[in-house]
Structure formats: structure tokens, C-alpha cells
Amino acid sequence: MKQLRILGLAGILSIAGVASAGTITLPGTGQNVSGGLDQNYQIISDTTGLYTGTLPGDAPVVTAQPAVWDTLAGTQWIGPAANEYFTGSSFVGTTVYQTTFSLTNPSSASLSFYVVVDNAVNIYLNGTEVANVGAGNNQYQGFWAPSLISIGSNFISGTNVLKFEVLNGGNATGLDISNAPEPSTLYLAGVALAAVGLLRFRKRRAA
Secondary structure, three states, X not given: OOOOOOOOHXXXXXXXXXXXXXXXXXXXXXXXXXXXXXXXXXXXXXXXXXXXXXXXXXXXXXXXXXXXXXXXXXXXXXXXXXXXXXXXXXXXXXXXXXXXXXXXXXXXXXXXXXXXXXXXXXXXXXXXXXXXXXXXXXXXXXOOOOEEEEEOOOOOOEEEEEEEEEEEOOOOOEEEEEOOOOHHHHHHHHHHHHHHHXXXXXXXXXX
């Protein structure tokens, strides 16, 4: 289920505007798949008991998932196992996913993306926690609607390591990431830009 976010005009224009040279494009999950595995995201540790591959290893793309999971447009969920459609109360634990990117000018870097997760996630950039989803990781409601993550610091020159520590309270677990705004955000951005254009047109006519 999507939640409509009410954004200020400045925030809308920032998201919808042309990306600056320092903006990083994070690959969405499930967009670079070979043999059922996401080539962009690796699992580096897992204590849920669901992952059966060799660590570190490319994350499986989820092919069977709970109906309550909100899948972001153009992406697929990844998880420690392809089949996440079960109702058992076991599988409590943590799965850590990792992706990397390179920078030559970290001082001007910025990174924004959407995430949905079952159940909660702590996000680390180069070893420092920079964000989390899941209300203190206690309510475990990260799979109902996407959260916007914006990172503007802790980048380094060279290879940067982005880790997602997914906490599972039982049953299914997985992660979904998108670098694109939600449709509702794009709609609001279009309305805002149209309003700006209308104001400029009225000013020209008044002059």
C-alpha cells in the first residue's frame, strides 16, 4: 500500500530536478539478475537460517512473497531465500546485504533512494549508521509502505560500502530498493512545476 507524502515545494523540486554531478544512482534490487541472483547486492551474513549459499554470495531474488509486501515499481525483492511465502514463526535473525560504488569527488556526493523491508533495517555507509527504517526496529512495519532515505555525508574517495542490516522478527524477510521516486511523488512534482510555470506566465502578462 502506498502512502501519499505531502512534500514542500522546495523538496518536490529537489527530487524532480536534474541530478547534479555528485548525485549517486543506486541500482534497484532485482534489476541485474542472473540465475535468480541479484548481481548488485550480496549477502555477507545471515542468522535466520534461510540462506543456503556460500557467504558472501549474490542475494536471491524473491519469487514467492507475502501479499502484504509493497513492491516498488521496476524492482524485485531480494532475500536470503527465493521462497518467502510461509507462516512459521521461526527465522528470527539478521541478514546483511551489501553493495558498493566508487567516487572521485566525495565532497559533493549525495544519495537518495526508497526502501521497503521486512521487518526493519539499519543502513550503514562505510561502517557508520546513516539511517534506519522500523521505528527503533521494534514495530517492524517497514514492508507496508516505502521510506525515503537521503544520505549527504560519510562518503569517501574510492570504493564506498553500503550495508543493509535487515532485522527479522519471524516469518518472511526481505529487502526492496528503488532509486526512482514513487508515482505519487512524481505527480506532486508535476503539479508543483506546473504551478511555477503558471506563476511565471502571469508575471509576463502583467508586465
